[in-house]
Amino acid sequence: MNTIGDFAKLGRVSVRMLRHYDSIGLLTPSRTDPHSGYRFYEMSQLNRLNRIVALKDLGLRLDEVRQIVDNELTGSDLRAMLRLRRAEIESQIRDDQFRLARVEARLRLIESEDGMSTPSIxxxxxxxxxxxxxxxxxxxxxxxxxxxxxxxxxxxxxxxxxxxxxxxxxxxxxxxxxxxxxxxxxxxxxxxxxxxxxxxxxxxxxxxxxxxxxxxxxxxxxxxxxxxxxxxxxxxxxxxxxxxxxxxxxxxxxxxxxxxxxxxxxxxxxx
Known part of the structure; x- marks a missing residue:
């Protein structure tokens, strides 16, 4: 068993996030002490946490994440989804970089209007x-x-x-x-x-x-x-x-x- 603090360190998430996932039933501790209220997690729950975080990073809402992990998404399925999302993000980054370059070029054009020398045509x-x-x-x-x-x-x-x-x-x-x-x-x-x-x-x-x-x-x-x-x-x-x-x-x-x-x-x- 791992305390909520240790489990947060293992999963590279915050304690606050684990408490929230517990409150909405997305990731319930393996055991909760009835007297102290301390939460304890099994190592096997790390797999579910990793899937939750990965799906959340895909931009899915937590209710959508719950439906997917409850249906026992396989590792290969998740990898395929992450690869697709990675390609989409890389494409968006390229588009944003190209858009930024256009904005900077237009800005340079505007800034140089007053002192623009006549090119050799x-x-x-x-x-x-x-x-x-x-x-x-x-x-x-x-x-x-x-x-x-x-x-x-x-x-x-x-x-x-x-x-x-x-x-x-x-x-x-x-x-x-x-x-x-x-x-x-x-x-x-x-x-x-x-x-x-x-x-x-x-x-x-x-x-x-x-x-x-x-x-x-x-x-x-x-x-x-x-x-x-x-x-x-x-x-x-x-x-x-x-x-x-x-x-x-x-x-x-x-x-x-x-x-x-x-x-x-x-x-x-x-x-």
Whole structure:
């Protein structure tokens, strides 16, 4: 037998929590002294306590926890539930980190508005190219909608190129085009590489159109790419030109630290 204090230490919980679980009938002591009221627990009850704590950490209400542990949840069942919850939490953390990065990038953009120097913007005519890759639909051209979609695309493209033993002949290009057939804000995202092969198993072949573009070099992480597009779009508009809604990013230098990336950003326009 273990006193409530010793059992709390064994289970890494508080005495107060054990008293509460007793009061609601979730974990009743093996014996309660009728004179002193002291509670005593068997070592075998530690299994039930571990399940209660694990299920509570999954976000379940205590009445839901009671139903599950009373039905004698097996260790394998609990492990499966915990693994699922772990994956959900990890996904939420990634989403929150990406959201935080966007907020910080927008804040930096706002803070630098007054002292913002004019970036070096050039115009040029680009030739049409044929690249291979994958595409997906984003709800809008915002970093918030594009980021979570384009990031998983590139590992799939690289894996397919590796499996086909095809080596790109230039830097990767992300190409964006409006998708009015879906909605007024939707855009197609194309994650591509230039290759010599006409086709690659598992990948699509895309004709990236040529035309006149405004271009600048962006140095830094992709969560701050909005500033590049704002500068380009503002410059095109100020020149009395018309944006087509098409744009591309050519990843000139990819480093382990995204802050060291060098990306050429282009937006298409017509006169």
């Amino acid at each position: 050039t115009t040029k005519t680009v030739a049409p190219t044929q690249n291979v890759g994958l595409r997906a639909l984003a709800a809008s051209p915002t970093n918030e909608d594009i980021g979570p979609i384009i990031r998983p695309l590139y590992p799939r493209v690289v894996e397919a190129l590796h499996a086909a033993r095809v080596t790109p002949v230039g830097p990767s290009v992300a190409y964006y085009s409006p998708a009015p057939e879906e909605s007024e804000d939707a855009v197609w995202i194309h994650a591509t590489f230039p290759v010599l092969s006409e086709s690659v198993d598992g990948l699509e072949t895309f004709e990236i159109p040529g035309g006149e573009v405004a271009s600048l070099i962006h140095r830094g992480a992709m969560d701050s790419i909005d500033s590049a597009y704002q500068n380009l779009n503002r410059w095109v508009t100020d020149q009395g030109l018309t944006l087509t809604g098409q744009g591309r990013e050519t990843y000139l230098e990819i480093a382990d630290d995204e802050a060291d990336w060098v990306t050429e950003v282009q937006v298409d326009f017509v006169r």
